[in-house]
Amino acid sequence: MFRTFRGGQSGGWRVTSMSPVTGEPLPFMPALSVTDGEAVALPLVPSRNAWRLVGVPSNLRYTERAEKQQLESVQAGLGRLEATSAALIPIRKSAAWWELTQEERRKIFEDRSHHIASSMRFLPAIARQLYHCRDLGEPFDFLTWFEFSPAHASLFEELVGMLRRTEEWSYVERELDVRVVKEVLSA
Numbered sequence: 001m002f003r004t005f006r007g008g009q010s011g012g013w014r015v016t017s018m019s020p021v022t023g024e025p026l027p028f029m030p031a032l033s034v035t036d037g038e039a040v041a042l043p044l045v046p047s048r049n050a051w052r053l054v055g056v057p058s059n060l061r062y063t064e065r066a067e068k069q070q071l072e073s074v075q076a077g078l079g080r081l082e083a084t085s086a087a088l089i090p091i092r093k094s095a096a097w098w099e100l101t102q103e104e105r106r107k108i109f110e111d112r113s114h115h116i117a118s119s120m121r122f123l124p125a126i127a128r129q130l131y132h133c134r135d136l137g138e139p140f141d142f143l144t145w146f147e148f149s150p151a152h153a154s155l156f157e158e159l160v161g162m163l164r165r166t167e168e169w170s171y172v173e174r175e176l177d178v179r180v181v182k183e184v185l186s187a
Contacts, residue, residue, distance in 0.1 A: 001036055001037070001038065002036065002037050002039065002040050002055070003054070003055055003057070003129075003131050003143070003145075004035045004037065004052060004053070004054050005034055005052070005053045005054075005145075006032065006035070006050060007026065007027075007029030007032055007051045007178070008031055008049060008051075009029070009030060009049060009050070010031050010033070011032045011033030011034075011183070012031075012032075012033055012182065013031065013032040013086060013182060014030065014032075014180060014181050015029060015031060015178060015179070016179045017177070017179045018177070019176070020177075021164070021175040022173065022175050023174030023175065024174060025176065026051050027051060029049075029050060029051065034145070040054050053088075053090055053138060053140065054133060054138060055131025055132055055136070055138070055140075056132055056133070057130070057132075058132045061105075062102075062106045062109040062110060063110075063116060070120065071116065071120070071123070074120065074123045075123045075127065075128075076124035076126075078147050079147070080147065080149075083147035083182075084149065084181055084184075085147070085148050085150050085152075086145065086179075086181075087146045087160075087177065087179050087180070088143065088178040089146070089160070089176065089177055089178070090143050090175070090176050090178075091140060091143075091172055091175050092140045092141050092142075092172070092175075093171045093172055093173065094173045096171060108167055108171075112166075112167050113167050113168040114166070115166065115168060119159065119163070122155060122156075122158075122159045125149075126148045126152060126155065126156055126159060127146065128144060128145065129145050130142055130143075130145075131143040139174075140174065150181075160177075
């Protein structure tokens with residue numbers, strides 16, 4: 001199942017900000033649509049009025065069994081009614097990251113950066129899903145989608161700030177931060 005994030009003129013989420021954290025930005029678009037499908041529809045002609053990022057959910061790469069069980073016991077799912085704020089954070093890591101072995105990446109990811117352990121206190125307030133896109137020929141390696149209620153916006157800022165200060169993030173060469181709010185249609 002592919003998840004497509006499309007920045008354009010319309011969509012279920014209104015873009016409130018779009019910031020390049022490091023590396024090249026994407027053009028600002030006022031809306032974001034998020035769709036799932038068995039296939040990816042390729043644009044016939046590149047558009048200056050839209051961009052598209054595609055990823056797939058995958059198995060957990062650096063998570064041990066006990067960590068997975070702990071995460072599953074407290075994390076919330078996507079699509080909660082109160083989660084009307086969201087963030088799309090596409091990330092591309094450096095060649096140096098990918099030259100490391102799986103075990104070396106795990107040591108940086110959890111043993112030294114404490115990605116999982118430090119993030120636990122933000123659950124279940126913040127729900128997230130990681131989509132892999134490195135092997136799809138996409139411009140990013142990962143697309144991380146976070147959903148949370150507006151009341152937890154400062155908690156989300158704390159989470160993102162904490163992660164960006166880790167050793168793991170020293171391997172990030174391109175990162176965008178797209179903030180959105182759910183579009184509400186009036187009756």
